[in-house]
Amino acid sequence: MVFDEDDLGTLLHALHFAAEKHQNQRRKGANAPPYINHLIHVATILWQSGGVRDIPTLIAAVLHDILEDTPTTSAELEKHFGAEVMGLVQEVTDDKSLPKEVRKQLQIDHAPHLSPKAKLIKLADKIDNVTDVIHNPPADWPHARLVAYVNWAEAVVAGLGRVNPGLEARYKATLKEARRVLQWGKVE
Ligand code: ZN
DSSP: OOOOHHHHHHHHHHHHHHHHHTTTOBOSSTTOOBHHHHHHHHHHHHHHTSOOOOHHHHHHHHTTTHHHHSSOOHHHHHHHHHHHHHHHHHHTOOOTTSOHHHHHHHHHHHGGGSOHHHHHHHHHHHHHHHHHHHHSOOTTOOHHHHHHHHHHHHHHHHHHOSOOHHHHHHHHHHHHHHHHHHTOSOOO
């Protein structure tokens, strides 16, 4: 496969941009990995399991938490990465002015109405988050909270409907692994 040089350059720019913006953030996992790991994983899941080759989708995946978790503005995103990427990131951004439980419910409510590209990012994000809950959970989360998290992710994913066969298969395998590791629910 031959890549467009401009596309590759923009993707590298997005990785650098995200690494700088999230540089002081760590994931919640017990070994507190750098936040950028999650962003690279989500884009890699799209590429490897979803076969996604759409550049705006991959770039938006790298930037998907930037509006929610850093002071970056939509205008800044549009200036550097264009209107489509900005719009995709906005679609997968929670309104942080709302209480956490409301935001979680809104993710479930909004899932069916996301654009097809935003659904891809949302599913890859949930795959990585559930994988973290299985293999590197936050040290202070009791079992019930881990189970509740996976159940909530499951409700969001159910709302996405049909997204992409490769990603759906990977999500299903991840969920099965979560049930096995957390010893909860039926294991198919
Ligand atoms: Zn994320």
